[in-house]
Amino acid sequence: MAITGEHNSKVPRPAEIDLPDELLRKYNRPGPRYTSYPPAPAWSDGFTRDDLEQAFAQAEGANSDVSLYIHLPFCESLCLFCACNVVIRKDHSAAGGYLSTLRREIRSLTSFISRDRPVVQLHWGGGTPTYLDPGQMEDLFADLSLAFRFADDAELGVEIDPRVTTPEHLAVLRRLGFNRLSLGIQDFQPKVQETVHRVQPYEMTRDIIREARRLGFPSLNVDLICGLPYQTAETFSDTVERIVELAPDRIALFSYAHVPWLKKQQGSFATFLPPDHEKFRIFRTALSRFLAAGYMYIGMDHFARPEDELAHAQRNRTLHRNFQGYSTRGGADLYGLGMSAIGRVGTAYAQNFRDLPRYEEAVAQNGYATMRGYRLTEDDKVRGTVISRLLCHAVVKKAEIGQEFGIDFDRYFAPELDGLKDLEQDALVRTSAEEIAITDRGRVFMRNVAMVFDSYLPKLSGDRPRFSQTL
Ligand code: SF4
The missing domain is CATH 1.10.10.920 (Arc Repressor Mutant, subunit A)
Structure with missing residues (x-):
């Protein structure tokens, strides 16, 4: 094939x-998944403020486009497969303080970035960005718009958890100009969902997608995971069929990363994980069906419709890889803001502290929260x-x-x-x-x-x- x-x-x-x-x-x-090279474990804790400022100065000299990643770490409950940097809080009261810290970090960053450099890409990831209420999202976007100049054709993307996303969230995001929604799904099978503590009925996802289309979001992406507990090629093909019916523009089919030494909660279902040959059958079944439905296999874990810009970029050999996976906006410096956020500026990588207290304390003291970094x-x-x-x-x-x-x-x-x-x-x-x-x-x-x-x-x-x- x-x-x-x-x-x-x-x-x-x-x-x-x-x-x-x-x-x-x-x-x-x-x-490694090579969202960076060298991989993050090779970076140094001895990366200093001087290193960071040198990287910023070098980037200003190069005057390249700017890409922004904002990490919004809060989730209401923990999905047991999750390997992201998250803060679980049912009660939403911590979000206000976090946004104030982000505001301070944004202000501090603007002293390094000229407004002549256009922002060509903005991504809100998490955690769950729609954990914020619609008013908080508007405030955050207003802060960013004041601080930076967005290109007219900027790609504005946000990750959506259908379980906590309301029509009001979607309406506000669309009004702010977001044009790319990424929906977490993983698997529609109830037994899989219950085992990984992420119960999200198909109808809930379908309704969010319908509403997003009604509001005119130009691009919808869905995230699936193969290799979750109790998955088989047969059960997953039911999820795949429903995805084909929902017809997203892009599909990310991630391979489940089992890292219980980092994420202890994953140990709870280790004995129910599919063996390697079954995980491969699950992947192959999905690959085969997505190709038959007309999607292009972009690489590793991504599929896109042939008219999608990701597919164009692959055909033209202008595709790039960054911390969010595949990207069409190569050449832009990526500034990461928020707890655990990673950036690549000039020839340096930098990552913020991965726990909330240290991130907030560092920003309060210095205006930035770099934990480690690397000069290439x-x-x-x-x-x-x-x-x-x-x-x-x-x-x-x-x-x-x-x-x-x-x-x-x-x-x-x-x-x-x-x-x-x-x-x-x-x-x-x-x-x-x-x-x-x-x-x-x-x-x-x-x-x-x-x-x-x-x-x-x-x-x-x-x-x-x-x-x-x-x-
Ligand atoms: S909602 Fe997303 S980020 Fe939060 S725990 Fe679940 S998978 Fe992780």
């Missing part, structure tokens, strides 16, 4: 991407670009990388090319004098191909687990 763009009109034949159990066992191992070396830039091209385009043109970084690709990456031989024998990649290409079969294990180019992995694979499995 060809799972790249041009061939999607064919009815897929899932047997062609069958992976024998021994290959699943061989390649299903811990690995030249080698990081080369490797990061190779990894990004593999994950976004499934191909790396050696001459392009050579020209961009002034290196002889084959010489620079001689050990890595050697390391690819095993994957080539298993038909996951194809290498030639010109390029490295991931095969259709290999797209299931794209992260493993990228890992060959990661020079930090040996140092990070120490005594304690850090990453989820690649399948």
Whole structure:
């Protein structure tokens, strides 16, 4: 089955991407998701205010576009599979104080960013952004609009939990200009929902989608998870059929990340998780159905309608990867605001404190709350670009990388090319004098191909687990 763009009109034949159990066992191992390179565990706690200010100054000099990520961490209850940085509060009284802290952080950031630099992308993530009431959302947006200049065609996205989102929330978001909604669904099966403590009937999701369409939101994305407790390929295909009927513009089909050493609550259902071969069948069933319904497989875990800009970007090889996954707005500096938020500014990464008291205290004292960060070396830039091209385009043109970084690709990456031989024998990649290409079969294990180019992995694979499995 060809799972790249041009061939999607064919009815897929899932047997062609069958992976024998021994290959699943061989390649299903811990690995980063590469929303950054190097991965966050390699960043340093010794990243100083000077490092941060240098990165900001460098970005001002480059005068590139601006992308903003705002982390809104509150949720009313904990979904047991969740690996996000969340604060569980049934009572909404903490939100007001958090918004005041955010306001202070925004003010402090504006002293570094010229208003000449347009904001081309804004994303409210969480947690649950619609935990805020509609008035609080309006206030936050007003603060941002005062502080920054938004481009006319800016992408304004927000994550929606249908369980706490009202028609008033949607109306306000639309009036503010939000044009991209991302709905958390995961799985419609009641038994799965009850086990992971996220009960969200199909009708509730359907009604929110209908209302969003009525209000004219141009783009709807849904998030699903494969590999949750009690899922089987058969039960998940029912969820997949309903999603096809709801016809979102984009679908994210995340692989469940089982990291009980980080998120203890995940241990409660560990014995009910589907085995590897079943998780692969679940993924393959969904992949096959989404392709048959006309979606393009963007890579790793994303699908989009052929007319969606994500699909265009993949065809034109302008797709990028950032902390929210795949993005069409490459080249913009990303400023992260709020508890645990991550940014990439110039050639540096920076992350805020991941717990609420320390985040609030740091902003109150300094106006910023950087916990750790990282300044990229030249080698990081080369490797990061190779990894990004593999994950976004499934191909790396050696001459392009050579020209961009002034290196002889084959010489620079001689050990890595050697390391690819095993994957080539298993038909996951194809290498030639010109390029490295991931095969259709290999797209299931794209992260493993990228890992060959990661020079930090040996140092990070120490005594304690850090990453989820690649399948
Ligand atoms: S609502 Fe979203 S962020 Fe909050 S606990 Fe559930 S999955 Fe995590």
